[in-house]
Amino acid sequence: MALQIEHVTKRFGDFTAVNNLSLTIPEKEIFGFLGANGAGKTTTFRMALGLIDISEGNIKWNGKNITYDSTNVIGYLPEERGLYPKLKVQDQLVYLGKLKGVKKKDIIDRMHVWLERFRIPEYATKRVEELSKGNQQKIQFIASVIHNPKLLILDEPFSGLDPVNVELLKSAVLDLKEQGTTIMFSSHRMEHVEELCENLCIMHKGQPVVQGRLKEIKRSFGKKNLIVHAEGDIEHITQLPGVVKSKKTAEGWELQISEESVSQSIFQELSKATFVRKFEIEEPSLNDIFIEKVGASYE
């Protein structure tokens, strides 16, 4: 039951927000959807949910075009959070769960499990406006999964959460995947995507610029990072052939090299002159790849 996005274009007047996007989100996987502000992520989510019309192309779930009626199998955490501030948490979840066809008793049972898991069991009877922003977000997440959706779309699920809550949410997302949920999420935090996703797509101005399996994307990027800690001034290594970028760190340098073999000549050069404490080749990070493809860092 994959989600298939087939040659999808979305125009707002003369402006093309999503341009001929084709993607397959494999079932029971976690798919990372990345891109700078305004790249077209939320617009794609809204089309997948039937909230806005598609200008061209199709979005299919389980081989069939998604219609408003089929959205009961989809869970959505919108970027603009939408809870009623005056309603109590339980009433809120019962209301939203019933809209998705779940019985009140089941909603309440599931709510208690989730509140316990998110370490806020006492919040069932509090009004949403009494909760901190991060805790409101956890309630919004619970609302998006209360009907046990087959497909879960999360728009920036980790934004605004402290590190402990980020871990709680990550483990919840991983468990949902284990239980067979297909999950697509957007994030500006590359490390979350690296940790959770097998497959990903980086969007730029409405089009995918990188797409595929994370491991494969890293391998085909070619460049590597080289971490060097050494005694004394070793800045001259940043000028050696094959060094693409360099960044000074507290204990030495972090270099980007065009290919792994470049490290050999750097090591020879260094070992002639100084005592090398650390010399380590690392895979490029997703952040490195993003910066090169999109041309700007997020943070």
Ligand SMILES: Nc1ncnc2c1ncn2[C@@H]1O[C@H](COP(=O)(O)OP(=O)(O)OP(=O)(O)O)[C@@H](O)[C@H]1O
């Ligand atoms: N209803 C609309 N009318 C006109 N333009 C729109 C509308 N919705 C989105 N856009 C434009 O489409 C582009 C893509 O917006 P979208 O919200 O999909 O980006 P995004 O990738 O989700 O960005 P962010 O990371 O900032 O959330 C933006 O330039 C935005 O201004």
